[in-house]
Amino acid sequence: MNYVVFDLEWNQPSDGKTSRERDLLFEIIEIGAVKLDSEGNKIAEFSETIKPQVYNKLNFHIQKMLGIRMSDLKHSPTFPIVAKRFLKWCGDDVIFCTWGSQDLTELQRNISYYDMKPMSDGPIMFYNLQKIYADHIGGEAQAYNLESAVDNLGITKDIPFHRAYADAYYTAKIMAMMNKDCFYKGRSFDLYHLPLSEKEEIYDVIDSESLFVSKGYTDRSEITGNRKLMAMTCAKCKKRSLRPKVRWFSSNSKLYYGAAVCMVHGPIKCRLKLKHSDQGLVYIEKTMTYGTYDDIEEIKSRKKRLKEKTAKIAAEKKMAEYKES
Numbered sequence: 001m002n003y004v005v006f007d008l009e010w011n012q013p014s015d016g017k018t019s020r021e022r023d024l025l026f027e028i029i030e031i032g033a034v035k036l037d038s039e040g041n042k043i044a045e046f047s048e049t050i051k052p053q054v055y056n057k058l059n060f061h062i063q064k065m066l067g068i069r070m071s072d073l074k075h076s077p078t079f080p081i082v083a084k085r086f087l088k089w090c091g092d093d094v095i096f097c098t099w100g101s102q103d104l105t106e107l108q109r110n111i112s113y114y115d116m117k118p119m120s121d122g123p124i125m126f127y128n129l130q131k132i133y134a135d136h137i138g139g140e141a142q143a144y145n146l147e148s149a150v151d152n153l154g155i156t157k158d159i160p161f162h163r164a165y166a167d168a169y170y171t172a173k174i175m176a177m178m179n180k181d182c183f184y185k186g187r188s189f190d191l192y193h194l195p196l197s198e199k200e201e202i203y204d205v206i207d208s209e210s211l212f213v214s215k216g217y218t219d220r221s222e223i224t225g226n227r228k229l230m231a232m233t234c235a236k237c238k239k240r241s242l243r244p245k246v247r248w249f250s251s252n253s254k255l256y257y258g259a260a261v262c263m264v265h266g267p268i269k270c271r272l273k274l275k276h277s278d279q280g281l282v283y284i285e286k287t288m289t290y291g292t293y294d295d296i297e298e299i300k301s302r303k304k305r306l307k308e309k310t311a312k313i314a315a316e317k318k319m320a321e322y323k324e325s
């Protein structure tokens with residue numbers, strides 16, 4: 001098994017929405033990667049630029065950041081050629097590693113745009129080094145950019161940032177400095193392709209947290225009406241559903257909170273996100289984390305505040321209607 005640490009650069013339109021933009025918002029113009037063996041030794045490099053096919057202008061900010069002009073790309077091969085070469089170079093037995101969670105998704109979006117053979121027909125497990133670094137240092141992943149992590153770890157800055165190869169190179173350097181146990185704990189799933197069947201649904205338990213990702217459904221009522229999908233469970237008790245201490249509630253019908261208590265393993269904080277896939281399906285991501293009874297009280301009072309706020313808004317609306325009539 002090898003690791004492929006990769007980074008993409010992409011272009012996007014500078015002006016308003018076009019129909020093309022809806023098909024492919026981020027057009028990949030460069031792929032850079034470093035391949036490491038299972039011990040973390042660098043064994044190969046990949047770096048190729050791509051001739052754009054969707055947008056004929058480079059976004060001003062991207063041009064400035066990358067230091068590339070459109071004319072620099074005009075002799076490069078097109079995306080299908082470079083992507084095919086890249087995937088062949090990666091090999092089969094590989095774990096992808098990226099800084100942030102977007103690259104695997106955008107790579108697959110571009111692959112799908114060109115009707116190429118998909119990289120996978122289901123979710124892809126990968127290591128998000130931004131998240132692993134954030135776990136290592138404490139804090140939210142989004143708070144750290146690549147260069148600040150490089151500075152913080154005292155890594156020598158021997159090549160300029162913001163080109164695909166350079167960013168993959170630095171991500172690999174950061175990876176080498178992380179504890180290997182953190183990788184496994186920090187593993188993520190790219191959900192560009194959802195689990196195809198119930199059998200393939202993700203149920204991933206790491207320490208005190210469990211993640212469940214459902215397959216895709218055509219309508220959200222298929223999810224909200226499904227007791228098994230909406231169940232609050234204890235990871236240590238193997239999926240057995242628990243009676244909720246705080247029933248699911250939401251202020252926006254997308255992100256739900258709740259809580260349950262397992263008689264053996266204690267209080268559990270529950271969070272459920274309803275999401276839409278590129279293919280137009282609805283699915284859920286449900287995380288359950290062991291917590292304290294104080295956590296449960298906090299969730300309970302949050303639900304109460306939301307209920308009061310909703311009631312107040314409804315009352316005000318009614319009053320306004322009454323005044324009008």
Ligand SMILES: [Zn+2]
Binds near residue numbers: 234236237262264266
């Ligand atoms: Zn339990």
